[in-house]
Amino acid sequence: MGAHLLSADLSGADLSRADLRGAGLHGVRAFGARFTDANLEGTRLISAILSDADLRGARLKEADMLRAELNNADLTDANLYGANLVDALFIKADLTRADLKNANIWQTYPRRVCQPHDRWMGCFKDARLDHAIWTDGTRCKEGSVGRCIP
Secondary structure, eight states: OOOBOTTOBOTTOBOTTOBOTTOBOTTOBOTTOBOTTOBOTTOBOTTOBOTTOBOTTOBOTTOBOTTOBOTTOBOTTOBOTTOBOTTOBOTTOBOTTOBOTTOBOOOOOTTSSSOOBTTBSSBOTTOBOTTOBOTTSOBOOTTOBSSOOO
16 A cells, blocks of 8 residues: 555556555556456556556546546446546557546546547547446447447
8 A cells, every 4th residue: 555666567467456546657558458346546657658458347546547548448337436537548448337427537638539529628539438337427329439328
Protein backbone atom coordinates (compact mmCIF):
# COMPACT_ATOMS: atom_id res chain seq x y z
CA MET A 1 0.00 0.00 0.00
CA GLY A 2 1.39 3.41 -1.00
CA ALA A 3 4.28 1.93 -3.05
CA HIS A 4 6.01 4.09 -5.64
CA LEU A 5 6.95 2.37 -8.88
CA LEU A 6 7.61 5.33 -11.16
CA SER A 7 8.08 4.33 -14.81
CA ALA A 8 8.41 0.65 -13.85
CA ASP A 9 7.88 -2.06 -16.46
CA LEU A 10 5.13 -4.33 -15.16
CA SER A 11 4.29 -5.85 -18.54
CA GLY A 12 2.84 -9.33 -18.15
CA ALA A 13 2.94 -9.15 -14.34
CA ASP A 14 0.18 -10.82 -12.32
CA LEU A 15 -1.00 -8.34 -9.69
CA SER A 16 -4.42 -9.92 -9.26
CA ARG A 17 -5.98 -9.03 -5.89
CA ALA A 18 -2.97 -6.82 -5.05
CA ASP A 19 -3.50 -3.95 -2.61
CA LEU A 20 -1.98 -0.94 -4.36
CA ARG A 21 -4.13 1.74 -2.72
CA GLY A 22 -2.55 5.18 -3.04
CA ALA A 23 0.45 3.87 -4.96
CA GLY A 24 2.46 6.14 -7.24
CA LEU A 25 2.53 4.36 -10.58
CA HIS A 26 3.30 7.35 -12.83
CA GLY A 27 4.38 6.28 -16.30
CA VAL A 28 4.33 2.53 -15.62
CA ARG A 29 4.22 0.21 -18.60
CA ALA A 30 1.94 -2.72 -17.90
CA PHE A 31 1.11 -4.25 -21.28
CA GLY A 32 -0.99 -7.35 -20.73
CA ALA A 33 -0.60 -7.19 -16.94
CA ARG A 34 -3.28 -8.74 -14.70
CA PHE A 35 -4.92 -6.51 -12.10
CA THR A 36 -8.01 -8.69 -11.66
CA ASP A 37 -9.86 -7.65 -8.47
CA ALA A 38 -6.89 -5.46 -7.46
CA ASN A 39 -7.41 -2.52 -5.12
CA LEU A 40 -6.07 0.55 -6.94
CA GLU A 41 -8.17 3.15 -5.09
CA GLY A 42 -6.51 6.56 -5.13
CA THR A 43 -3.58 5.22 -7.15
CA ARG A 44 -1.72 7.69 -9.37
CA LEU A 45 -1.55 6.11 -12.83
CA ILE A 46 -0.66 9.30 -14.70
CA SER A 47 0.54 8.51 -18.24
CA ALA A 48 0.46 4.78 -17.41
CA ILE A 49 0.24 2.34 -20.30
CA LEU A 50 -2.21 -0.41 -19.41
CA SER A 51 -3.06 -1.56 -22.93
CA ASP A 52 -4.27 -5.16 -23.15
CA ALA A 53 -4.33 -5.29 -19.33
CA ASP A 54 -6.87 -7.35 -17.39
CA LEU A 55 -8.56 -5.04 -14.90
CA ARG A 56 -11.74 -7.05 -14.40
CA GLY A 57 -13.30 -6.12 -11.08
CA ALA A 58 -10.47 -3.72 -10.23
CA ARG A 59 -11.23 -0.96 -7.74
CA LEU A 60 -9.97 2.28 -9.31
CA LYS A 61 -12.13 4.63 -7.23
CA GLU A 62 -10.70 8.17 -7.34
CA ALA A 63 -7.57 6.97 -9.18
CA ASP A 64 -5.69 9.64 -11.14
CA MET A 65 -5.44 8.22 -14.65
CA LEU A 66 -4.60 11.44 -16.51
CA ARG A 67 -3.33 10.55 -20.01
CA ALA A 68 -3.40 6.81 -19.25
CA GLU A 69 -3.69 4.39 -22.16
CA LEU A 70 -6.07 1.47 -21.65
CA ASN A 71 -6.51 0.38 -25.25
CA ASN A 72 -7.95 -3.15 -25.56
CA ALA A 73 -8.01 -3.40 -21.75
CA ASP A 74 -10.70 -5.44 -20.00
CA LEU A 75 -12.36 -3.28 -17.33
CA THR A 76 -15.47 -5.43 -16.95
CA ASP A 77 -17.08 -4.71 -13.54
CA ALA A 78 -14.31 -2.21 -12.68
CA ASN A 79 -15.10 0.62 -10.26
CA LEU A 80 -13.85 3.93 -11.67
CA TYR A 81 -16.08 6.08 -9.42
CA GLY A 82 -14.64 9.60 -9.23
CA ALA A 83 -11.52 8.69 -11.23
CA ASN A 84 -9.65 11.34 -13.20
CA LEU A 85 -9.77 10.08 -16.80
CA VAL A 86 -8.83 13.34 -18.55
CA ASP A 87 -7.10 12.58 -21.86
CA ALA A 88 -7.21 8.83 -21.15
CA LEU A 89 -7.54 6.43 -24.09
CA PHE A 90 -9.97 3.50 -23.94
CA ILE A 91 -9.91 2.47 -27.61
CA LYS A 92 -11.60 -0.95 -27.96
CA ALA A 93 -11.59 -1.40 -24.18
CA ASP A 94 -14.32 -3.45 -22.52
CA LEU A 95 -16.10 -1.43 -19.82
CA THR A 96 -19.10 -3.74 -19.48
CA ARG A 97 -20.85 -2.98 -16.16
CA ALA A 98 -18.03 -0.60 -15.15
CA ASP A 99 -18.94 2.22 -12.77
CA LEU A 100 -17.84 5.60 -14.15
CA LYS A 101 -20.09 7.70 -11.92
CA ASN A 102 -18.53 11.08 -11.04
CA ALA A 103 -15.44 10.26 -13.13
CA ASN A 104 -13.83 13.24 -14.84
CA ILE A 105 -13.63 12.49 -18.56
CA TRP A 106 -13.38 16.07 -19.78
CA GLN A 107 -10.83 16.13 -22.58
CA THR A 108 -8.74 19.26 -22.14
CA TYR A 109 -6.48 18.77 -25.15
CA PRO A 110 -8.08 18.04 -28.54
CA ARG A 111 -4.81 16.53 -29.81
CA ARG A 112 -5.99 12.98 -29.15
CA VAL A 113 -7.13 10.70 -31.94
CA CYS A 114 -10.79 10.94 -30.89
CA GLN A 115 -13.24 13.76 -31.32
CA PRO A 116 -15.83 14.78 -28.69
CA HIS A 117 -19.21 13.05 -28.91
CA ASP A 118 -22.51 13.93 -27.30
CA ARG A 119 -22.00 11.72 -24.20
CA TRP A 120 -18.21 11.50 -23.83
CA MET A 121 -15.08 13.58 -24.01
CA GLY A 122 -12.38 11.01 -23.22
CA CYS A 123 -11.55 8.61 -25.99
CA PHE A 124 -13.88 5.61 -25.90
CA LYS A 125 -13.63 4.79 -29.62
CA ASP A 126 -15.09 1.31 -30.18
CA ALA A 127 -15.11 0.73 -26.41
CA ARG A 128 -17.84 -1.56 -25.11
CA LEU A 129 -20.01 0.18 -22.50
CA ASP A 130 -22.87 -2.33 -22.11
CA HIS A 131 -24.66 -1.73 -18.79
CA ALA A 132 -21.89 0.59 -17.58
CA ILE A 133 -22.83 3.39 -15.18
CA TRP A 134 -21.96 6.67 -16.90
CA THR A 135 -20.49 9.74 -15.18
CA ASP A 136 -23.94 11.21 -14.51
CA GLY A 137 -25.30 7.95 -13.07
CA THR A 138 -27.09 6.91 -16.29
CA ARG A 139 -27.00 3.17 -17.02
CA CYS A 140 -25.80 2.55 -20.59
CA LYS A 141 -27.90 0.20 -22.70
CA GLU A 142 -26.75 -3.05 -24.27
CA GLY A 143 -25.08 -2.16 -27.56
CA SER A 144 -23.39 1.00 -26.24
CA VAL A 145 -20.16 1.09 -28.22
CA GLY A 146 -17.97 4.19 -28.26
CA ARG A 147 -20.57 6.13 -26.28
CA CYS A 148 -23.18 5.63 -23.61
CA ILE A 149 -26.66 5.07 -25.02
CA PRO A 150 -29.07 5.84 -22.16
